[in-house]
Structure formats: structure tokens, C-alpha cells
Amino acid sequence: MTLRKLQSEFAILSSGIPAKARELGYEVTNGDAYRDPRVFGNLGESKGYGHPKSAHKLRLARDFNLFKDGKYRDDTESHRALGEWWKQQHPLARWGGDFRRPDGNHYSFEYEGVM
Numbered sequence: 472m473t474l475r476k477l478q479s480e481f482a483i484l485s486s487g488i489p490a491k492a493r494e495l496g497y498e499v500t501n502g503d504a505y506r507d508p509r510v511f512g513n514l515g516e517s518k519g520y521g522h523p524k525s526a527h528k529l530r531l532a533r534d535f536n537l538f539k540d541g542k543y544r545d546d547t548e549s550h551r552a553l554g555e556w557w558k559q560q561h562p563l564a565r566w567g568g569d570f571r572r573p574d575g576n577h578y579s580f581e582y583e584g585v586m
């Protein structure tokens with residue numbers, strides 16, 4: 472699998488997240504998507520915020536800001552239903568709520584060992 476193929480697949484599938492959120496009774500707004508290496512460093516480099524090996528640097532992650540009843544929810548548990556759904560969309564789909572340091576608004580593709 473090439474990076475470009477992964478990026479295309481991720482772009483298509485992650486575009487379904489806002490509609491699914493609505494179906495679940497939430498609203499979302501866009502958060503971080505691509506993190507430019509000129510600002511955040513190359514993959515593996517620690518610069519700015521975020522994990523040095525973040526999938527955002529490869530265009531394989533999107534963050535969504537979640538709202539329920541008009542209120543912003545930044546806790547991981549509020550994202551759980553959407554995160555569980557996301558993980559079923561592709562074998563490489565990962566939800567930040569499962570990370571060692573939970574990051575509930577993060578929806579990504581695994582890339583290590585794939586390319």
C-alpha cells in the first residue's frame with residue numbers, strides 16, 4: 472500500500488464522520504487535519520504540539536470538535552460512539568480514545584508497518 476493510496480482512502484472515509492455524528496445526535500466542526508512539517512517538523516521530529524510520529528503529518532488523521540445539545544464536549548467518552556463506529560469503517564481505522572494517552576477527538580489511519 473502506498474502512502475498516496477492510504478491518503479485517498481482516508482480522505483473518502485473520514486468525510487463520512489460529520490454525517491455519522493449527526494446521525495448519533497451530535498454536531499462536529501473541523502479541528503486539525505494536516506500538520507505541515509514546516510511548522511510541526513518531519514515525521515518523528517518533535518516540534519510544536521502533537522506526537523512526533525502523528526498521522527496528521529501524513530494526512531492520515533483528522534480531529535473533530537464535538538457538540539451535544541449545543542455544548543462543546545472535549546472528553547473522550549463523548550466521542551466513544553463515533554469512535555467505535557469509525558473503527559469499523561476500515562481495518563486501519565484508529566480512534567484516539569484507544570490511545571495510551573486518550574485523545575477522543577482524533578480519528579486516523581494506522582500507517583506503521585503498512586507502507
Ligand SMILES: [Zn+2]
Nearest residue numbers: 532533534577
Ligand atoms: Zn489528532
